Amino acid sequence: MKQWLYCALLGLLVVVAPRLGASEMPLNMTQGVTNISGQVYDLHMIILYICCAIGFLVFGVMIYSMIFHRKSKGVEPAKFHHSTKVEVIWTVIPFLILIGMAIPATKTLIAMEDPSNADLTIKVTGSQWKWHYSYFNEDVEFFSVLSTPRDQIEGDATKTDTYLLEVDKPLVIPTNRKVRFLMTSDDVIHSWWVPAFAVKKDANPGFINEAWTKVDKPGTYRGQCAELCGKDHGFMPVVVEVLPEAEFDAWLADQKLAAKQAEVEAAASLNKTLSMEELMAQGEQVYLASCAACHQPNGAGLPGVFPSLIGSPLIKGDVSAHIDIVVNGKPGTAMQAFNKQLSATQIAAVVTYERNAWGNNSGDSVQAIDVSNLTTGAATSSSAETEATQAVPDATSAVETIEQAAETVVSEVQEIASEVAQAVEADLSELTHEQLMSEGEQVYMASCVACHQANGAGLPGAFPSLIGSPIIKGDVSGHIEVVKNGAPGTAMQAFGALLTPRQIAAVVTYERNAWGNNSGDTVQAKDVDSHGQ
16 A cells, blocks of 8 residues: 555656646746747647656556566466457557547647738748748838857857847737748748747748747747758848837838838949948958858858859959859859849949959959949949049030930930830730630749649648639639739739739639639730729
């Protein structure tokens, strides 16, 4: 009897001890700050208690048997080969335990995978090694990059409490609003993970995954990429700043204003000429922030992985080719396109820096206008040409130069206007049903297949099927409206600014007649162009 009492006390300690100190255990799962994270924590603790109870019973029976049924006490083992009762017991009891674990787990998983009725949708794109955030229908987007100083990474300075968990621009979301995340990637598989939200979702290139959160408590929450995405996997943190609703609305308005101001400043910067010293100083900062992760701070790269920039053919070659690879990247390699990440001035500075640092000493000086000319299709001017243009001998020749430039601009504008008018007229011409279906399939595979799938079946619970759907069976104008202007509160973007009326007409015709829909509807570009007028 005494032995059984000791066993019972031991079992009580095993089961109750985790509950008493669970929240203080440094290695235990944290409770988080959202309702879902609380459900995940409770589920974790329930499973833990069940495992502790099973372990106590199993090992308790084993220890009791070894002590009280040992051979030295003269116990004779039972001799039997089959017991239906025992087999039923050890089949039914584990089955009931699994059912008891599956019910709360299923409820939690269903809640975690329900991003419907979101108040805000944010597209999260991973790339080596940074995050890009785009707020749907708000015209706000930015990159979030590790901001830990290089001297801390190299061990030359004391590491802070947020070492490798700090960024230049955190993701900002509001409290008390459901935020939906659409995850994808530009290159390899990443994983966006914030433990406090109980959100961990893979970002796969070519696919879109969904997650959501609703945070009640303002604050700064940190996470990181949880997928082995390359050599700098550990330098890809996630920082989310949660603001009260009023503060978030003010922040969003400020971001929109800042984006417009940045456009004005970028346009103004094209008329500025920086000295070689200014370009080199700014270029070094840009290089260390955006390029050093691959090409190393000393420009030596990683042999077999990332090329060296010291005396490389790119550095020794044409300046325009150098600018082009920084602006547009290089398909099939890890070299990203920086045209959306850096301004024309920053690209000019980093190209100048790369062509003159580490002993390259090319003497080339690149200005923002050179980058702008290349991206707009104009010929890139060399530093000598820029200086010659600026060295106008007197005011008279300067006026003549301006007048000639003005005449050229007017002529080019007239030509462009004529070409646009002809293109619009051609775009609004009528096509046969077969032509629309052929072109519509191409547009669908380029712009729609990532969400609705190649067979139109969509992704249940995430993206609706287009096979026999209400939008397909309904009025054509409603279908055009959704494609042209999107559907607020969903992942359906507005394609009115991305596709021409002809392309929209083609894809609507295709969707209404593909995959067995066979509506017989034929939509022309003029129908799309006149829609909403």
